[in-house]
Amino acid sequence: MKLAFGTSFHNQPNYFIEKIWRGLLAGSDDFITNYQNYQRRYLEKFGVCWDGEDFGEFMEPKLHTIRKDLDNEWSAGKTIQLVINLNATDEFQFAPQITCTSVQRIHIDYSGLIKENGPAVFIDYELLDQETLAKLAINDGFPTIADFFLYFNEEFAGNLVHWTPIRY
Template sequence: MKLSFGTEVNHQPNYFLEKIWKGLMLGPGNLEGSYQDYQRRHLEKFGKCWDGDTFGEFLEPKIHTIRRDLDNEWRAGMEIQLVIHLNSTDEFQFAPILRCQSVQRIQIDYSNLINDKGPAVFINYELIDKETLVQLAINDGFATVEDFFLYFNEEFSGNLIHWTPLKY
C-alpha cells in the first residue's frame, strides 16, 4: 500500500524524505534494494537531493508514520511504498518497498481531562510518559514535541505504522 508524504509542514520544509533516507541508511533490515538508487532518481527527476552529509548533524531519522486509518487497513507484513506527490504526474516512490513491521493504535486527547498541562497521547490505549512522547515526536520526523502538537493540533485517532522493529 502507498504511504504518501508531503515535503512541507506549515509552509516550512519538513525534510521527511531526508529523515526517512537517514533511517534507511541506519537500516531497518528488510530493504529490497538500495535507498541510494532512489536518491539518485530523485535528483534526476526533481533536480535536488540530500547528499548524506549536509543534514547529517541535525536530522534525526524518521522511522514510522502516524495516519488516520478509518478502515484499519494497515497490518504487519504489508508492503509499504513510500511516495511523494501521490496521484499526480510527479508521483515518485522515494525508497525501496518496505514491510510493515507492526501497527499500534494512537490517540491524542485534547480534553484536558487526562492531562491539564496539554494534550495526552495514548499508544495501544496506554498513556505514554513525557520521555516516550519526546521520542515518538522525533521518530515521527518532528524536531520537538511542540512541533508535533502544532501538526496534530486536535483530537486524533489513528495508527502508528512501523517499518522498523521499534514499538512503544
Template sequence: MKLSFGTVIQDQPNYFIEKIWKGLTNLSDHLEKDYYQYLQRHLEKFNRSWDGDQYTEFLEPKIHTIRKDAGNLWHSGMEISMVIDIDTPEEFQFAPVLACQHIQTIAISKTENKPVQLSIDGRFLPAAELHQFAVNDGFQDAEALYAYFKDDFKGKLIHWTAFKY
C-alpha cells in the first residue's frame, strides 16, 4: 500500500525523505546503492536532488510514521511503497518497497493545564522517552511533534524497521 509523505511542515522542509533513507542505510549497507538509484531518478524527474541531500550527515533517522487508520487497513507484513505527491503527476516513489514490520496503536492526549500525554499500545511514554520518539518520527523534538498534532489523536504507528516501543 502507498504511504504518502509530505516534504514540508509549516512552510519549512522536513527532510523526511533523507531521514527515512538515513534509517534505511543504517539497517543495511546494500541499500546505499539503492539510495543513489532513487536519488538519480528524482534528479531526472524533477531536475534537482531532494532538498536535504547535502545535510544528511546531520539528520537523525526517521524509522516509523504515525497515521490515522479508521478503516484498519494497516497490518504487519503488508508492503509499503513510500511516495511523495500521491495521486498527482508528480507522484514519486522514493524508496524500495518495504515490508511493514509491525503496527502499534498511538494516542496523543492534550488536556488544558496538563502536560501532553502520548501512549503507545496503552503505555504512556515518560518524558525521557518522548524526545527520542519524536526524533524517531522525524521531528526535531517532542514540542515540534505536539505542535503538529494540534488536537487529541488516535491512530497507528507504522514500523518499517524492527524497532518497537
C-alpha cells in the first residue's frame, strides 16, 4: 500500500524523505546500497539530491506516520511503499518497500475537557504525558510539540502506522 508524504509544510522543507531514510539506515545495513540507488534515481528524476547527509546528528529520524485511515486499511504485515507526489506524473517511490509492524489508534482532543491548557493526545485510548508526547512528535518527524500541533491543529482520530518496533 502506498504511503504518500509531502516534502514541505508552510512553504518550508520538512525533510521527511531524509528523516525516514535516517531511520531506515539506523535499522539495518541492508539499506545502505538501496539508499545510494534511490538517491541516484531521485537525482535523475528531479535534478537535485535530497540533503539528509548534510544535517548531521541533529536531524532525528521519522519512525512512523499518522494517518486518518477512515476504512482501517492499515494493519501489521501490510507492505508499505513510501512515495512523494502520489498519483502525479512525477510520483516517486523514495525507498524500498518496507513492512507495517503495527498500528496504534491515535486521538487528538481539542475539547478542553481533558487538558485546559492545550490539546490532549491519546494512543490506544491512553492519555500521553508530556515526555511521551515529545517523543511521539519527534519520531513523527516534527522538531517540537508546537510544530506537531501546528500541523494537527484540530480534533483528529486515526492510526499511527509503524515500520519500526517503537510503541507508545
